[in-house]
Amino acid sequence: MTDRNADGLDTMDRAIGARVRARRRSLNMSQSDLAEKLGVSFQQVQKYERGANRISGSTLVAAAQALQTSVSWLVGEDGGSAAPPDEAFAALMTPGAMEMLEAFSAVRRPRARQALLALAREMGKE
Incomplete structure (x- = not known):
């Protein structure tokens, strides 16, 4: 099965x-x-x-x-x-996941990446 x-x-x-x-x-x-x-x-x-x-x-x-x-x-x-x-x-x-990952990878500043990650985690809690 x-x-x-x-x-x-x-x-x-x-x-x-x-x-x-x-x-x-x-x-x-x-x-x-x-x-x-x-x-x-x-x-x-x-x-x-x-x-x-x-x-x-x-x-x-x-x-x-x-x-x-x-x-x-x-x-x-x-x-x-x-x-x-x-x-x-x-x-x-997940639709859009690859595009999100590509956009995230293009962000050069570590603090900006951390902020995006925190935002995504917070939105995922909803």
């Missing part, structure tokens, strides 16, 4: 999709570029990244090659310190 979360999506499919999205974005690759390399539509890439559709084994291998990483990293079996915990990837699935 598969482990499904509140929205009915398989937890492992979401985790793999989040890793695909994070890696694709770190390479500044568009969904269309990845779709072309995989031989699928960009809508299919969107579904993979959300975990709405399961990535087949052959497509997972092709995705790892296109994303210049390993299949083991994409499925969270790498064991290395390069892969953040699944909770971090789950948080990155």
